[in-house]
Structures are given as structure tokens and as C-alpha cells.
Amino acid sequence: MTGASRRIAVFGAGYIGLVTGACFAELGHRVVVRDIQPERIRLLNSGEVPFFEPGLGDLITRNKERLAFTLDVEEAVRDAEAVFVCVDTPPTASGDADLSRVWAVVDALRGASHLVAVVVKSTVPVGTGARVRAALDERDLGHVGYASNPEFTAEGRAVEDFLRPDRVVIGASDDAVARWVADLYGRLDSPVELMDVASAEMVKLASNALLATRITFINEIATVCEATGADIGHVSRAVGLDHRLGPHFLRAGLGYGGSCFPKDSRALRAMASNSGYPFQLLNAVIEVNELQPRRAIQRLKTELDGLKGRRIALLGMTFKPGTDDMREAPSTIIASRLLAEGATVTCWDPMAPHTDGRQEPWSSATRRPDPLGAMTDADAAILVTEWPELTDVDWTAAARLMRNPLLLDGRNLLDPAALLSAGFTHMGVGRGTRRPR
């Protein structure tokens, strides 16, 4: 591979589009990123990143000579050799992926006959590439290549994941197009898997579904641990030491959230159902995950003998640490359920965006600037997101500030023995309830 410098247009300046644009610029390509949100492009042109992603701001600044941002399709595509489609593909009411934004990009490419390739990075159902290919042909872009190049980066470590991927997956029916796209990554020392378009689309959905299944499996084991007296900490660590299983994605918790696992597992289930196949295992994964935060609330309800009138502190709101992303965060289900039970909710998070009062359920919760503030006068605290800041909390002081020092550690972040000696009753996921002497 030559790793030659190319000219690329990226459609979508969200988590994936911006990381893709900035990382391609870092690899020596010239990139124009186009979005439809004027405020987003204004921020980027004034040197600001519209969301938090570690290292992304520095990368954009370092590569500003090779990186431009625009609202204008013509400006983005004029000199480009390839268009990368990185727009959002949210779920519809039926759970299928909404591809309207992908189609909007395809429509915008009318007349762009100079392109070498249109490359879809957005997560899409299997068969989308074939439909886009047909649409390009209908628009007299039959000679423009098509490739699927799914993205596997995780939020909070997306830049690192992009520049050091486990693998780059490229699906194309034309070998020359596949090699051309692979060459964009030529400066990376990573395996490149070339395949047909449908298989590349499936790799993405299968990877996320398998990761979600592992999390759900360990959450189910955690529930059995709670019922039988085993400790999930010992169990998942020792299970993960089996080299055939490995240690990753075996952390029991309050269920998986985020912009991908919930959406993509439902999209894969819908895709299977649409073809007449009920994907029963995935169905169970989705159901168990939806129950997981509700189970935690039920445990708390039993422990407190009801939640009505109780004050509950939520520690962490984002779907995981290291991001400001609230999409499908388990905290939103937990807060809604607590409010529905008649509890008062206080919360803390170092990074979750401040809402304008319209966004349920946080509009009814009181946000505090630090964990101790959120726990003051609370009847219980739930550790929802494993922010490292929570390991530095003075838990003895927290126990004194709370009306009832009870912690449900929903991510098994803290040492139960330390909590007990601070005066807390401790509940963990996959661990029984332990009370101070």
C-alpha cells in the first residue's frame, strides 16, 4: 500500500464524522467535513469541538491546514476523490434503522461524477449498500465505486481506536475500489479485511450484538450470584482469565447504553424479523438489558421499604465515563422510574450537558456540582456511571451527610469493605447486601 495523500469529503460532523475527518487528516489526507447544522459548523470553524471526545480537539488543531468544515455540499464534494457517509442512522418506531439521512447524502451527490468512491461508515442494515449502489447507477454515477467501511471506535477512546484499530473492514464488489479505500489507511499498522459489501455490513452488526450479549450474559450471572451468595467480582475475573474467553466486556452493571448497542441490537433483530427469522437469542439480550436498571430500582425499593418520599442521589448520568453522551444512558431509565415511584432525585455528573429544562427526566431532578452535594440528606445513592472521580470521594463524610448511608454500586466500582467501614450499607450488582456492624 502506498498511503498516498488523498482528498476526502466527510458527510456528518458527529462523533464518527469528526473523528474520521480528523484522523484522516492526521494520516496525511485533505479533508472537508460537511454537516447540516449551522451551529456545529460555526463552532468548528471557530476552533471549538461541539462535544467531548478525548484528544479530538488537539488533533483538529494540529491538522487544521488539512481540515475544513462547511455547510455547503458543493464546497465539500468539488475537489473530493471520495465521500465518506458518517451521518446518524437512528431507530424508527419499528426498530429498523432510519436511513433517511443516508439517502439525503446520496441525493446530494447528483452530478458528482468525478468521485472514485462513495464509502458508507454509518451503521446500516445488510443490503443498504446494494440499494445505494443501485441509486448511484440510476443517478448516472455507475462508474463511481461503492464501499462499506464500518466503524468500530468506542466513545471516549475513539481517536486512539481509529488510529490503532484491531482491524479495518472494507466491503466492495470491485477490487480496485477496495484497495483504493484500504490505501487511505495505509499508514496504519493494522490488519485490513476485504470482503463483499453485505458481509462488511454484517460484521458491524454482529460485533455489537456479540459484545452486547457478553454484557447481558454476565449481568444474568450477576443476578444468579445475588440469589446464591457468589460474588460477581471473583466470577467475572476468573472466567475472563480463560484465554478462550478473555477479560473484556464482562463487567456486570446496570445494563448497556449508549448510541450504538441498544440501537444496533434492535436494528439487527428487526432486520432478522423482516426476513422472517425470529432472532431469539438477541431478543432475550434486549429484554434482559431493558430489565437490568429496573431490577436495581426494585432492590432499592425492597431495601428502603418503598421509594415514595425518599431522596435518592444518582452519581453519574452519561452512558459511560469519558464522554458527555447521554444517548440511551441507563441513568435516564433509573431517574424516570424513581420519579414515577414518588422519590426525589438529586444527581451529579462531571460532563453531562446541562439541559434547558425540556429534557425528561432530568428536568425534575436537582443537579449538584459535586457528589457530596448530591448525597446530602439522601436516603440512598446509586452509582450509575463509573467516573474515576468517585473513587476519590470522602465516603466517611458522605455517610455523615446522608440521611441513610446506603450505596447501590451499579458498576461495582468501589471497594465494599471500605464502604462498610465508612458506615455504609453496600449493595453491588452480583453481590449481596452488606451492612456495617
Ligand SMILES: NC(=O)c1ccc[n+]([C@@H]2O[C@H](COP(=O)([O-])OP(=O)(O)OC[C@H]3O[C@@H](n4cnc5c(N)ncnc54)[C@H](O)[C@@H]3O)[C@@H](O)[C@H]2O)c1
Ligand atoms: N458514536 C459512535 O461511537 C459510533 C461508533 C461506530 C459507528 N457509529 C455509527 O456512525 C453513524 C454516526 O453516528 P454518530 O454517533 O457520529 O452520530 P451523530 O448524531 O453524533 O452525528 C451525525 C451527524 O450527521 C449530521 N448529518 C445529518 N444529515 C446530514 C447530511 N445530509 N449531510 C451532512 N451531515 C448530516 C448530523 O447533523 C450530525 O451532526 C451512525 O450510523 C452510528 O451508528 C457510531
Ligand SMILES: O=c1ccn([C@@H]2O[C@H](COP(=O)(O)OP(=O)(O)O[C@H]3O[C@H](CO)[C@@H](O)[C@H](O)[C@H]3O)[C@@H](O)[C@H]2O)c(=O)[nH]1
Ligand atoms: O463490560 C462491560 C462493557 C461495557 N458495558 C456498557 O456497555 C455500553 C457500551 O460501552 P462501550 O462499548 O464502551 O461504548 P460505545 O462507545 O457505545 O462503543 C460500542 O459501540 C460502538 C458503536 O457501534 C462500537 O463502535 C464500539 O466498538 C462498541 O464498543 C456502556 O453503557 C457500558 O457501560 C458494560 O456494562 N459492561
